Amino acid sequence: MTTNDFRHDTPILTEDHRIPSDTSGIELYVRNKRPASMNTFTNEKTIVMVHGATYPIGSLYDVELDGFTFLDYLASHGYDVYAVDVRGYGGSTRPPEMEQPADSNPPLVRTETGVRDLGSAVNFVLKHRNLSKVNVLGMSWGGTVAGAYTSRNNDKVNKLILVAPQWLSTKPVPIDNGGPLGSYRLVPVGSTKERWLSAAPEDKRNDLIPEGWFEQWTEATLASDPGSQSVHPGHIRATNGPILDIREYWTANRAFYEPKEITVPVLLVHAEWDIDVPLDLAQNFFTSLTGAVYRRWVEIGEGTHMVLLEKNRMQAFQAIRSFLDESYIPSK
Known part of the structure; x- marks a missing residue:
């Protein structure tokens, strides 16, 4: 049985940053959490x-559950952790087209x-902490973003963690x-629970999300898009560029990037009831990581695409x- 090893006795500092993107007028929201005692980076x-x-970072990675x-x-285990909202999500600038009707503009x-x-977030952290590399983590579409970024910037990535990344379907x-x-x-947001639970076998759905967790997640998720609540109560806006890329890449047998071009250590995390990234997709992706110095696949039983929640x-x-704690010395 997995124990809860969160270190409640570790005071955690939270800092929020707004950093420039590579586009004039677009700022990116970056949340940082780290041990209050940390002074070496x-x-x-x-x-x-x-x-x-x-869903943005506040909905996936920073919802308080238990x-x-x-x-x-x-952070409680000694990490200096940063999470970035891509433009159009969470605390980052929403492109002006998002204030117009959705059918007025392309994805x-x-x-x-x-x-x-x-890349803008990684460069900010490297400069902010005077580092040469960081660990990178992405989930789902964010796994595509993180994988593609790493394939082009192995020199800036220490290790790569991908939770249920997209792949050819x-x-x-x-x-x-x-x-x-x-x-x-x-x-x-509030009516997504049925779809979420539908990925699990019917007799396993009742205890998949502990009592009160879905309500806490819903509250945090709606708070991430306050501008939508007056016009579309109970909804958040999510950009459609990633959906267009599913059509033009992942279901068209075109890889957006080549996993074999990733040369750093990679961890793939997947859950058995994930219907967004089924098991065979995860396997095909994992076996494509032929350039990684080493790679590992962890399969979580009784979990869906949203296993982190x-x-x-x-x-x-x-x-x-x-995986992050392991010491890794590159071979000469």
Whole structure:
């Protein structure tokens, strides 16, 4: 049985930054959590994280469940953790098209833009802490962003952690509902529980999300897009660029980047009931990582695509921390 090893006796500092992107008028929101006692900063103990196609960092990585968040957990174990909202999400600047009707403009914030925004965040952290490398983590679409970034910037990445990253699919991807794509989509947050739970076997659904957790997640998620609440109560806006890329890359048998070009250590975390990234996709992706100096796959039982927010989240947290804690000396 997995134990809760969050270090409650570690005071954690939180700092919020707004950094420039590579586009005039677009700022990126970066949240930092670290031990209050930390005064030495290293490549190995620094992490930069990016979110998926629908929910921002405050909804995926910094929701307090059972008294602490994923960011808190890593900080309590001695990590200097940064998480960035790509433009259009969370605390980052929303492009002006997002204040217009969705059908007035083409899909916004494609994967290439996500890679650039992650790059801006990594460069900020490297300069801010006077480092040469950081660890990088991404989930789902964020796994594509993080993987693509690393494939082009191995020299800036210490280790790479990917939670259920996208990969080539011969079947429709559930996040794409079909039909025309506007610049963004409206996500009805409170009513997503049924779809979330539907990935699990019927007799396992009742205890997948502990009592009160979904409500806490809903509150945090809606708070991430206050501008939408007066116009579209109960909804957040999510850009459609990632959905267009599913159509033009992942279901069209075109890889957005080549996993074999990643040469740093890689951890793949996946859960058995993930219908967004099914098991065969995870396997095909893992076996494509032929350039990684070493790679590991951790499969979490009784979890969905949202395993980081479910009853077995500690299994994922501990696997990620264990991978990061390992000393790694590159061969000459």
